Every structure is written in structure tokens, then in C-alpha cells.
Amino acid sequence: MLFNQRGLSPEEEINVSVYEKLNKSVVHITTKSTKTDGFFLLEYDTEGAGSGAIIDQSGHILTNYHVIEDAQQVNVTLFNGKSYTAKFVGADVINDIAVIKIEEEPGVLKPVEMADSSKLKVGQRVFAIGNPFGLERTMTCGIISSLNRSLKLRGNRTIKSIIQIDAAVNPGNSGGPLINSH
Template identity: 45%
Template sequence: MPLLPRLAPLRAQLRARAVSGFALVALMLVSAGGLLWGADSLAREAQPRSVSPRGGLLPDEQAVVRLFEETAPSVAYITTETVQRNVLGGAEVSQGAGSGFVWDNAGHVVTNFHVVKGARRVFVQLDAGKPIEAEPVGGAPEYDLAVIRLKRVPANLRPVPLGSSRDLRIGQTVYAIGNPFGLQRTLTKGLVSALDRELPTANFREVVGVIQTDAAINPGNSGGPLLDSAGRLIGVNSAIRSASGSSSGIGFAIPADLVNRVVPSLINKGRAPLPGIGVTPVRPDLVARAGITGVVLAEVGRGTPAAQAGLVPFNQRTGDVGDVITAVNGRPTETLSSFVAELERAGVDNSVELTVRRGERERRVKVRVIDLRE
């Protein structure tokens, strides 16, 4: 059979395949074109949208913005350098941080005592300026308050307006400004959750009249201002109560009325008054171990108000317990800290009525509160 006729079926198959291949390519081009068209359509739809005009802020928003803008420049970011001994006996420099606020135009800055305790160097940064080194002026660990002074005083210092904590009411709005976790100039908002709380500090003492708030307070907020809605200082943020160490909605601030008593004394004398009646109490753990409720006296100082009132201390020779103070001004003093808190509440140069038990006999005596540091 001739060769050409034998190749005819093969040619037909090749032509069919070519047509099919062309159809496939054409289909692919059409599909690709459709995809490209779809992508172009999506690209057109994904263009930035026009912004809807908002209008002005609401009046309460404007008030909060204004409060922050007026107060934030007066809030200090405090950093410290402290020398500590390592396990090998060498010295290491550790850094700390906290908050504070401008007290007056002389460059005094108020913070917590625990923020600057043991610091070798202290630096204060205000607003967007460079850090300024500060020097210690005075500290009161019993109130967790301290005052430092800027070594270079800027010309535009703006003290935080001072308010009163005496007329605070549960439920009113408060604002905290500080530097939590080193994040500078942070504003949080909350309520006065409770009043007249007690905050343990040093030497079995407690700050009385403490403000409890649910405004977020975290590590680094310590020493910063707590403000009312008028932008006035009503407290100094001091502590939180949290198992995690971060805000859990329970924060505490030292009341402004106490701050306004302690800070001027720290500036003028470098120390704060220490209310007392001239007694040295027996260690609370020993009293509790003996099953005694109240304050047992280890010593009564000569010529002190306690001595003048006839208080008798524990007699080590005979084992006689002596006088046990069970209340101050009618408020029970079951622990040493509650006794000290009542003297703080009364204040120096005021008189208090002590309820005293000796054996089975109970009596009441008037005693004047004095400054133990004088």
C-alpha cells in the first residue's frame, strides 16, 4: 500500500489534536482573562473608603481630654539606680521606675517612699523633656511618702492643683495618671470604690483613710496622682491588691488631706511627725502567742503622756502583764497596727481616750498625742 494513504489517518488525528489544543489554549486564555478581570474588579472595590465626618467630642470626652492635657505635663516619670550585693558579694546596679508629680514651683516632686528607697541616683522626666537628676529631701516610710527636689528647675513647672479627700463620696469618678510598666503618661479612669481603708506600711503602722479605687493601677503607677473630675489631686496612688501583681480592680491611694500634712513637714524638716503617747509595745507575735487581745506595754517613757496617765508596763521580774490598751476613742485596738492607726487618725497635739484593762478591771484615761520624733 502506498505510503501517503497510510499516513492519512495519522494526519487526521494530528489535526484533531491541534484543534483540541487550540480550543484548550483559547479556553485558558478566556479563563485567565476572566480571572484578571475579576482581580481588577476586586482591586477597584478594595480602594480606601472615604472617612465619615465625626463631629465634635461629647462634652464629657472634652472634659477628660482637657484634664489629661492640663495635668500630664506635671506628672513625673521617675527612674532610680540602686546598688545591690549579688550572691558572690559583688556590687550590682539595679534600676527601678515609678511615678510622681510636681508639688510646687521650687522643684519639689512627691512620690512614694518605696519608689526611691535606697536609691543611689534619682532621675525625673517631665512631659517630653530630658531626665533631670533629683536629690532626696525627706521620706516618711510610715506614710509611704517621699519628696525629692530637681537639681535643675525648669521655668514652666506646673504643680498639680490640690483637692481634698475629706469630702469624697463612693461612686464619684476618679482618674489615675502614671507610668505603668514604664509606659509613660498613661491615663486610666474609675470610681471611688470605698473610703477609710487601711494600708499597712512600716513598723506595724497603717495609713488610715485610704481611698480604694477600681481605676487601673499597675506597677509603675506608684507615686502618681489620683485626680477628681475637676483635675485636683485627691490621693497618691500607692498599692494594688492582686495575686498576679497587676491590676485586678482594687487599688489604693494615700488621701490628699494626709499628703498635705506630711509633705510640708518633709520639705521643711526632712521628716514627718510620728504620733505616739510615749510607750514601747511588746512585739505583736508574743502578745498573740500569749492569747492576749490588745496592746501590751513593754516600757513607759518617763515624763510622757502615758506616764502622766498612770499606765503601767509589763513587769519582767514578776510576770505581771500590767496595762493592756484595748480601745482608743471607743474603737477596738485588737492589734498594734490598729492602735497606731487610731493615734494617726487623732493626730499630734490632740487628746485621745484610752480604754485600759488591768487584770479584771477596766478603766478609761485621757492621753495627749505627741510627736515621738521631737
């Protein structure tokens, strides 16, 4: 494998800067649930995983509702490997958003800076940081492909105002932040 010894391009410098600034704000979420088999009516344990973003120093974390839905236990792991049991705070089920909370000493948590999504533009570069397949704090980049999409789900449910991107997102990325380059 060959590497250019000249350093990073301006675009690569932006990518690295975004990652270094925000990767410590992304958390790995794991869940434990008990489900019932519909045929034999036997209970069995399941585990799930996703991502989230720390939104304040008080320990509030924003994620997708489907990441924590029906979970009896929600665990959060920070960038430093420290794990916590999270408490459910609230959710907007229709828009697939949930807030959970962990308890931590002031100054340890690194919250993301929220942006105004009404200022997004099609073609703008964005980054996704998450935990695809359990691989913690993985970053991908792409562009905004479209804005204000709607997605019909089972049960006549529709999620509106979706931001369509072409950055690679995989199982485990759900709940992680979508980041612009500013």
C-alpha cells in the first residue's frame, strides 16, 4: 500500500476535523429485551444495538425510538469505554425520536452542537458517526440527496421531513448524529 507523504488535502482536513471534534459525543447503545414467540408462546431474550448523541452536560442523549423500543434495559458506552445504565426520558414515536439519560459528573460529557436543519441544502456534504455492526464511532461521509422526504411504515405510519443522504449507514448507525461540516 502506498501513501502520499504530502499531508492531507483541504477536504481531508475538514473530514478529520469533524471526526476529532465530534466522535466523543457519539455513544454506543445496547439494549436487552424479552420477547414472546407468537407460535409457542415461549419467552426469549433479545439484544439490540444502535447509536446516540450526547446533547447536554446533564447526560441527555438523543437517539431513534426504534433503537430503545420495548427494551427492558438500555446501556450506553462512551468514547472512553465507560458504561452506564440509561433511563428513558421521553419519545416522539411518530417521528422515531427518543431521549434517554445517564448520570455523570460535570465536565466528562462532550455534547454535540445542534444545527438548524432548515438551512440544509441538497448537495451539501454531511457525515454520519455511529456504531455500525458494533464497530464503535465509525464515520462515513456523503451528501444530502434530498430534503423533506416521507417514509411509509407498517401500520399506516408515516415519518415526514426525512433528510435523504448517500453516506453509508448500516445496522447500528440508527440514532447517531448526522453532521454538517460547520
